[in-house]
Amino acid sequence: MSAQNGNGSPHVELRQVTKRYGPVTAISDLTLTVEKGSFTALLGPSGCGKSTMLRMIAGLEAITQGRCFIDGADVTDLPPAQRRIAMVFQSYALYPHMTVRDNIAFSLSIAGASRKVQRERALEAARILQLEPYLDRRPAELSGGQRQRVAIGRALVRKPEVFLFDEPLSNLDAKLRVQMRFELAKLHADLRTTMIYVTHDQTEAMTLADTIVVLDRGTISQVGSPLDLYNRPANKFVAAFIGSPSMNFFGVDLVGASDGLASVVLPGGRGARARVRGASKPEGAVELGVRPEHFGLTGVDDPAAALPGAVVIVERLGSATILYVDTPAGQLIVQGDGNLAVRPGEQIGLSLVEADVHLFDASGVAL
Amino acid sequence: MTASADLAAPLATDAGARRLAGLRRLDLLGLGLTLITLLAAIVFAFPLYWGLITTFKPEYEIIRPGVALWPEHFTIENYVHVLLQTKIGYWYVNSLITSVAVTVIVIIMAAGAGYAISQLNFPGRQFFWWMILASFMVPIPALIVTHFVVLSQLGLINTLAGVVGPQLIAPVTVIIYKQFFDSVPKDFREAAVVDGANDFQLLFRIYLPMNWGVTTALAIITFIGAWNLFLWPFLAVSSEDKMNITVGITQVHDAFGVSYGRDLAVAMLAALPVALVYLVFQRRVTQAIMLSAGIKG
Numbered sequence: 001m002s003a004q005n006g007n008g009s010p011h012v013e014l015r016q017v018t019k020r021y022g023p024v025t026a027i028s029d030l031t032l033t034v035e036k037g038s039f040t041a042l043l044g045p046s047g048c049g050k051s052t053m054l055r056m057i058a059g060l061e062a063i064t065q066g067r068c069f070i071d072g073a074d075v076t077d078l079p080p081a082q083r084r085i086a087m088v089f090q091s092y093a094l095y096p097h098m099t100v101r102d103n104i105a106f107s108l109s110i111a112g113a114s115r116k117v118q119r120e121r122a123l124e125a126a127r128i129l130q131l132e133p134y135l136d137r138r139p140a141e142l143s144g145g146q147r148q149r150v151a152i153g154r155a156l157v158r159k160p161e162v163f164l165f166d167e168p169l170s171n172l173d174a175k176l177r178v179q180m181r182f183e184l185a186k187l188h189a190d191l192r193t194t195m196i197y198v199t200h201d202q203t204e205a206m207t208l209a210d211t212i213v214v215l216d217r218g219t220i221s222q223v224g225s226p227l228d229l230y231n232r233p234a235n236k237f238v239a240a241f242i243g244s245p246s247m248n249f250f251g252v253d254l255v256g257a258s259d260g261l262a263s264v265v266l267p268g269g270r271g272a273r274a275r276v277r278g279a280s281k282p283e284g285a286v287e288l289g290v291r292p293e294h295f296g297l298t299g300v301d302d303p304a305a306a307l308p309g310a311v312v313i314v315e316r317l318g319s320a321t322i323l324y325v326d327t328p329a330g331q332l333i334v335q336g337d338g339n340l341a342v343r344p345g346e347q348i349g350l351s352l353v354e355a356d357v358h359l360f361d362a363s364g365v366a367l
Numbered sequence: 368m369t370a371s372a373d374l375a376a377p378l379a380t381d382a383g384a385r386r387l388a389g390l391r392r393l394d395l396l397g398l399g400l401t402l403i404t405l406l407a408a409i410v411f412a413f414p415l416y417w418g419l420i421t422t423f424k425p426e427y428e429i430i431r432p433g434v435a436l437w438p439e440h441f442t443i444e445n446y447v448h449v450l451l452q453t454k455i456g457y458w459y460v461n462s463l464i465t466s467v468a469v470t471v472i473v474i475i476m477a478a479g480a481g482y483a484i485s486q487l488n489f490p491g492r493q494f495f496w497w498m499i500l501a502s503f504m505v506p507i508p509a510l511i512v513t514h515f516v517v518l519s520q521l522g523l524i525n526t527l528a529g530v531v532g533p534q535l536i537a538p539v540t541v542i543i544y545k546q547f548f549d550s551v552p553k554d555f556r557e558a559a560v561v562d563g564a565n566d567f568q569l570l571f572r573i574y575l576p577m578n579w580g581v582t583t584a585l586a587i588i589t590f591i592g593a594w595n596l597f598l599w600p601f602l603a604v605s606s607e608d609k610m611n612i613t614v615g616i617t618q619v620h621d622a623f624g625v626s627y628g629r630d631l632a633v634a635m636l637a638a639l640p641v642a643l644v645y646l647v648f649q650r651r652v653t654q655a656i657m658l659s660a661g662i663k664g
Contacts (some may be wrong), residue, residue, distance in 0.1 A: 060557050060561070061562075080560050080561045081561065081562065081564075083438045085561070087557075087561050089557070089558055090554075093552070095555065096577060097579065106559070107562035110559075110563045136583070140400050154562075158562070311421035
């Protein structure tokens with residue numbers, strides 16, 4: 001599977017890369033291009049191969065087959081230190097016996113830079129990350145967010161071509177994560193350096209990245225902008241992975257299609273229409289997907305109601321209301337306004353808008 | 368109050384009383400144990416005390432029958448003799464040189480070997496690991512004749528280097544380092560590799576400093592072991608100038624034979640540095656002993 005990412009100049013490129021661990025193939029024949037200055041997120045569930053991909057770019061994992069290019073140069077056989085990359089680890093990997101200053105300047109000290117250069121560059125990185133007051137502290141004396149910033153500072157000081165982030169926010173609490181997300185976005189806006197970011201959290205990927213690569217079992221499922229993935233998922237996996245609460249799926253009968261518009265019969269006998277783009281339009285059983293926030297709420301006997309249903313549970317989130325509705329198509333999750341006047345046990349109708357209805361064939365590919 | 372609560376109240380008191388009685392029993396047990404340990408401590412400490420006061424007795428008092436817990440005539444003549452009439456200065460310096468050398472070399476070699484076996488991927492790694500584990504099971508005194516033959520062929524008998532040589536075999540230290548380096552999360556290594564660190568920098572700037580506690584503990588116990596060693600230095604050295612203090616004790620006699628007061632005086636002086644090291648680093652020494660017993664503390 002291959003994916004071309006935007007039209008800019010390629011900066012990081014994996015060409016037909018395969019990674020095997022003994023008999024297990026973690027990544028098979030994968031091609032990926034990351035353009036210069038972009039913020040690309042590698043998104044997928046655990047075990048999908050996203051960290052392996054990042055580690056192959058970093059040079060921490062040998063590539064079984066295929067090549068890796070950074071800035072046009074083949075780096076497949078180069079050690080990590082010569083790839084002009086910097087990596088931020090999930091655990092931060094701050095050396096506990098060194099001060100913040102020494103942690104940040106570690107790579108410079110390894111490279112044999114003078115003490116003066118080390119101090120200056122560490123101070124510069126600390127200034128960008130607002131770490132100046134903590135330079136003489138040790139990692140154990142810092143909060144989670146500060147440690148995270150030191151880890152970024154350590155990457156920053158190397159002035160790398162590419163930043164690699166391996167789930168950098170997953171050890172932080174929810175509030176701090178939002179704040180660090182903002183700081184990362186700001187950092188990228190300031191530096192305009194290529195950043196590749198591994199995460200299993202779709203919110204992080206959607207908010208930070210300008211390009212998201214969705215991975216599934218070692219292959220690329222889809223590459224696109226956050227809204228592309230949300231509005232036009234290429235397959236059922238991406239449709240289910242992006243968006244929260246997750247998209248609803250149920251089986252329908254496809255009865256005909258013309259001019260990019262397909263007609264289906266829903267469980268319960270009523271009809272609905274959906275936009276389709278694929279050339280092949282298989283007749284018969286297909287799967288319909290619709291996001292919880294894309295259902296319209298009507299009266300149960302309203303002619304616009306595509307599915308009748310009974311409300312089982314009402315969850316009030318303040319900004320939105322989540323309904324669990326029993327319908328002929330099974331239990332569906334519906335998201336409405338925060339002040340929706342619905343009570344459990346109530347009979348309601350659910351309407352569909354054709355532009356927000358997704359159809360998938362038996363193999364899960366979007367029609 | 369409900370009926371069930373009324374019923375529960377006396378039950379709770381019963382449980383409380385039982386617990387109190389249990390605690391009292393435990394307390395008696397504790398007292399008994401304290402007494403036993405105290406007794407054991409006295410039994411172990413008595414020879415030390417006996418040795419110490421003997422050094423302050425004149426010789427005729429020492430060999431007199433009976434038990435005298437305090438000297439009748441207090442004297443420091445034994446110490447004066449040992450310090451002025453023997454080569455104790457040489458012995459001290461020799462002990463210091465060989466013990467420090469053994470400590471420094473063992474720590475560097477064991478850390479290096481432990482690092483290699485824990486972190487590097489090279490052919491035969493497993494074989495070396497099994498070799499080290501196997502050598503751990505061979506008692507050093509069983510090899511002492513071989514050591515003597517090898518060192519005499521190398522021309523190192525009766526030299527300080529000859530005293531140091533066989534003491535560098537320290538598989539336990541390698542095993543402990545390996546275990547500790549194994550437990551360093553691999554992110555530290557990878558972060559340093561991305562930063563361009565080579566294996567020496569990894570060892571000396573990341574792995575060793577991160578395990579500083581283990582290193583001090585191992586260094587102290589190695590030093591004490593080297594200082595206290597008797598059998599090998601006794602065999603390896605014959606000239607009085609090259610002797611360690613432990614061996615030097617055997618040289619303190621005169622035309623009239625053994626003098627217990629002087630022998631014990633030199634033994635006390637020999638033990639003094641180790642006792643000081645132990646007092647200063649008590650916690651670390653205990654940790655090291657637990658480490659070498661295989662209980663990772």
